[in-house]
Amino acid sequence: xxxxxxxxxxxxxxxxxxxxxxxxxxxxxxxxxxxxxxxxxxxxxxxxxxxxxxxxxxxxxxxxxxxxxxxxxxxxxxxxxxxxxxxxxxxxxxxxxxxxxxxxxxxxxxxxxxxxxxxxxxxxxxxxxxxxxxxxxxxxxxxxxxxxxxxxxxxxxxxxxxxxxxxxxxxxxxxxxxxxxxxxxxxxxxxxxxxxxxxxxxxxxxxxxxxxxxxxxxxxxxxxxxxxxxxxxxxxxxxxxxxxxxxxxxxxxxxxxxxxxxxxxxxxxxxxxxxxxxxxxxxxxxxxxxxxxxxxxxxxxxxxxxxxxxxxxxxxxx
Amino acid sequence: xxxxxxxxxxxxxxxxxxxxxxxxxxxxxxxxxxxxxxxxxxxxxxxxxxxxxxxxxxxxxxxxxxxxxxxxxxxxxxxxxxxxxxxxxxxxxxxxxxxxxxxxxxxxxxxxxxxxxxxxxxxxxxxxxxxxxxxxxxxxxxxxxxxxxxxxxxxxxxxxxxxxxxxxxxxxxxxxxxxxxxxxxxxxxxxxxxxxxxxxxxxxxxxxxxxxxxxxxxxxxxxxxxxxxxxxxxxxxxxxxxxxxxxxxxxxxxxxxxxxxxxxxxxxxxxxxxxxxxxxxxxxxxxxxxxxxxxxxxxxxxxxxxxxxxxxxxxxxx
Numbered sequence: 001x002x003x004x005x006x007x008x009x010x011x012x013x014x015x016x017x018x019x020x021x022x023x024x025x026x027x028x029x030x031x032x033x034x035x036x037x038x039x040x041x042x043x044x045x046x047x048x049x050x051x052x053x054x055x056x057x058x059x060x061x062x063x064x065x066x067x068x069x070x071x072x073x074x075x076x077x078x079x080x081x082x083x084x085x086x087x088x089x090x091x092x093x094x095x096x097x098x099x100x101x102x103x104x105x106x107x108x109x110x111x112x113x114x115x116x117x118x119x120x121x122x123x124x125x126x127x128x129x130x131x132x133x134x135x136x137x138x139x140x141x142x143x144x145x146x147x148x149x150x151x152x153x154x155x156x157x158x159x160x161x162x163x164x165x166x167x168x169x170x171x172x173x174x175x176x177x178x179x180x181x182x183x184x185x186x187x188x189x190x191x192x193x194x195x196x197x198x199x200x201x202x203x204x205x206x207x208x209x210x211x212x213x214x215x216x217x218x219x220x221x222x223x224x225x226x227x228x229x230x231x232x233x234x235x236x237x238x239x240x241x242x243x244x245x246x247x248x249x250x251x252x253x254x255x256x257x258x259x260x261x262x263x264x265x266x267x268x269x270x271x272x273x274x275x276x277x278x279x280x281x282x283x284x285x286x287x288x289x290x291x292x293x294x295x296x297x298x299x300x301x302x303x304x305x306x307x308x309x310x311x312x313x314x315x316x317x318x
Numbered sequence: 319x320x321x322x323x324x325x326x327x328x329x330x331x332x333x334x335x336x337x338x339x340x341x342x343x344x345x346x347x348x349x350x351x352x353x354x355x356x357x358x359x360x361x362x363x364x365x366x367x368x369x370x371x372x373x374x375x376x377x378x379x380x381x382x383x384x385x386x387x388x389x390x391x392x393x394x395x396x397x398x399x400x401x402x403x404x405x406x407x408x409x410x411x412x413x414x415x416x417x418x419x420x421x422x423x424x425x426x427x428x429x430x431x432x433x434x435x436x437x438x439x440x441x442x443x444x445x446x447x448x449x450x451x452x453x454x455x456x457x458x459x460x461x462x463x464x465x466x467x468x469x470x471x472x473x474x475x476x477x478x479x480x481x482x483x484x485x486x487x488x489x490x491x492x493x494x495x496x497x498x499x500x501x502x503x504x505x506x507x508x509x510x511x512x513x514x515x516x517x518x519x520x521x522x523x524x525x526x527x528x529x530x531x532x533x534x535x536x537x538x539x540x541x542x543x544x545x546x547x548x549x550x551x552x553x554x555x556x557x558x559x560x561x562x563x564x565x566x567x568x569x570x571x572x573x574x575x576x577x578x579x580x581x582x583x584x585x586x587x588x589x590x591x592x593x594x595x596x597x598x599x600x601x602x603x604x605x606x607x608x609x610x611x612x613x614x615x616x617x618x619x620x621x622x623x624x625x626x627x628x629x630x631x632x633x634x635x636x
Contacts, residue, residue, distance in 0.1 A: 085476070085480065086480040086481065089419075089422075089423070089476075089477075089480075090419075090423075093416075093419055093473075097415065097469060098411075101407075101408075101411055104407075105407070105408075125475075134456065135455040135456050136455070136456050137453040137454070137455065137456070138452065138453050138454050138455070138456060138457065139456065140475045140550055140552075141471075141472040141473075141475040141476040141479070142475070142476065142479040143476055143479070143480070144473075144476050144480065146472070146476065147469075147472035147473050147475070147476040148472075150468065150469065150472040151415060151465075151468065151469030151472055151473075153459075154459040154464070154465035154466075154468040154469055155411075155459075155462075155465050155469075157443075157458045157459040157460070157465070158403070158407075158459040158460065158461055158462050158464065158465035158591070159407075161459070161460040161461070161590060161591060162403065162404040162407075162461070162462065162590050162591060163404065232458055234458075272479060272480050273476070273479060273480060
């Protein structure tokens, strides 16, 4: 297949690009390199089946050109920053909601019928049901990020009904692994390198969070696309575990061999829209035969090893 | 209170304007008069507590000016046409999703903290649970209209969490009554005036639909705002009945005293995104002491009487 990956130079996108190339596909990475990194495409560039388009999801003609001749689009380009939503609400609207509309319209113009979309467990807001299944009670949004991804899902499913698009919607927990370049492990690692004696934690550290190793996520997405063939296919992707923020701090400091003093900003939530408990019900994807290879703890350690081997990321523009 | 009604010259909006003026509020109707009608504001204009701003929800500075000094915003302005969504998908995105974002940002700029929003039962897509409650399983969208309203709800609830907005979200069934100027009764009435001998029905006529009389809807909204005081307040608004399209055709033709031959375009759905069964669970609003005064049949007849007394609407630009 000829596959376009929007956000193809990002953390998840670039891993996906390599994964698809290894499986013999022609792959186009579409990225505006605002947070994507050229270094992440170094492996891909060695393949003749790879090409890269520098373009923006807010530029519809660029999308149409990139999509022309493609069989499948993975739409991963997004503002993935949950924490700063209220400081710049327009950013989630534009980069997530409008961008997804542009992707759908470009697919229509270019005649591409199949799409995978990186949605999020944040879309459940603060649910009452744990683990939270895909058909959880109608959620109430608590973050601009969740709201923008909900809007994206709504558009995509309406296009499935209206224009015969086939969609795979994946609601991720937070991902970990190689090329991880933002999120709590990144922030803690950076802070501890600067000052190994102290670590400031947003909230009370008791937030219960779920994580998934990026390669496990890629396995799950490709398996779903292979084995599920509904017009609309929606899957939670996570492990069956969660960890408290203080637990992951314990793994991080143990791995680094340090014992910083911990200070807490306090409260159940580290920021507006921070969800104190995320645990997704992943029986739907497990029923297709998938299971994650790494536990959360193993994923955290793998991520730290990557960050230690790639200190250039600490100083790269973000 | 000083209250702004976006879409204040529309079917529901203009009835709401009159209703609020009667109860002693200062009311500003904000409308671009694309589908709103100056005739609908003739009663309101007699009140010194009324003012009208001709403006567009896609013009943020106009919204900020209109909202300055207001205590409450009813955001009813929308593209309310469900049927033609796939012909112009950008219209729902702009007039419903982006417009709602603009309203929220203008509220923030003008310091208005309370909002009521006209959402829709279409947001449930094609649900599996009947009657459908507010916390129905996470829906899959089947229309551009539903998707755009879902996006609006997501934005609003994220603003409640992020910016301390208090919101009343009302998921309407189709409304009927005075100033009704689009929808199936309008279309059938117009068609039968032109040709009383024949009526073409979209779909097989077996679609089961719910309707609510506009004055009953206004009672419900104001009661909810008076008696419910959560940060996010979500209410289905409908009757506990439904009717088949062929039944409502029976009431219409009986009222008009004609017996047209019926032809059907066929299929369970009259158009893409047409929902074959709409019945909302309205126990939440009923628990506050509300009940509708008119049955669906009475609402249909009331609407016909209005249309018969206002034939100018048949020839007005739409």
